[in-house]
Amino acid sequence: MEKIIINGGKKLSGSVKVSGSKNAVLPIIIASILAEGESVINDVPDLTDVHILKDILTELGAKVDFKNNIFRIDTKGINTWEASYESINKMRASVLVMGPLLAKFGRARVAMPGGCAIGTRPIDLHLKGFESLGAKISLEQGFVSATSEKGLTAGKIYLDFPSVGATENIMMAAVLAEGTTTIENAAEEPEIVDLANFLNSMGGNVKGAGTNVIKITGVKKLKGAEHTVIPDRIEAGTYLIAGAVTGSCITIENVISHHIKPVIAKLRDCGIEIEENDSSLTIKKIDGIKATDIKTMPYPGFPTDMQSVFSVLMCIAEGTSIVTETVFENRFMHIDELKRMGANVKIEGKSSVIEGVDKLSGCQVKATDLRAGAALILAGLISEGKTEVFDVYHIFRGYENIIEKFQKLGADIVHEKY
């Protein structure tokens, strides 16, 4: 068992470098299944999820090497189109293997993912997309199968909701399909653009990524490619808010500020002065924190992944703020833990109403999911006394070297096994 111990109250200083994006790198590594030959992915964060994916791809028959943030993968040896329950159960994103396997072998069989901590996240939109490409879908004994013996053909797909996973899975399936596929109401997240960049550098023909209409013209085959992953916008936002909440003028390096515009805008609404440089952000001045309302939305709206972390800032803001979650149905689990630390919060349906308090106090808390865990670390940084965060394995799924990075910024934080 592991826990993170934080002695709160220390100001942060200096700079922190953001790692490659977790949400971009997982589909990019999976997309390499489509290539004939070796792909090299740079700036890959050393995260639990990446190691799980490495194991899954090895199980499928790929040769994989991951060191010094460089992921090399040769997918020539992949000889199965089935992803086991164990694989899917370890990491939800592994359901994205379905699109590439279907494109490559004309069939794919993966275990149906169950619900997860933050909501049900069904894959019906993924399956709707595969059907539009001519695949036959069947469900049996907890597995979903997609088959298209004559190969996939282009289709026109309207997504009922701009699902990131569905957009990615359909893009990867369509890249080898015959003809031009159109995805309407597609997700517009930067991670979709990064995946399109990788597919195109492998020889694919994907246009419109980053808008709500994506067109994919199928090609006969793809080659291996080298790619550098975009910086993690959620990690960048987390450290920016860490600076704001602790009243510290710190610099966040390796950032594409365009990707966290809503977070920067909301911090400015709170009265925090932020300077945007070429690839860094610096907090220049914090003169009190004013309460502000936020509402999570698909990109380019305020990211749901930043909701819990931003809520910590609102816990000590002057006034009342309303935080509304519209993307996932069960994403207020951190609130009960924050209340134990002295936060004044009420949950009303899809919103939490936060009345700012002067201070929080450290205690033992539990990370219920990845972003909730990050929120509790930030709460620990500003609490009086000692905070112990348990179930920290969630945090290591998404934040590379988070302990070392906060230590470098001057935080009193350690990771302990017990």
Added chain:
Amino acid sequence: MSRKFDETVHFKINAEKDNYIKDVLENVYESLTEKGYNPVNQLVGYIISGDPAYITSYNDARNQIKKIDRNELVEELLTKYMEK
């Protein structure tokens, strides 16, 4: 006078800016090519979506293009295209 009064007259009041845009586009184009991308597709993707992730960070290309307003970029490209 050879020029008619109802004819549109083009004044080059900001040649420096035009040159800057041209220089940046050339650097971005070369950087994308060197990194193995189709530079036209990547630039179109950037202009349409506004996402800087379309442009490689290699050779400072991403930072350079971010400094140009996308409207001005399209204006410049259209102007050059329509020039006789």
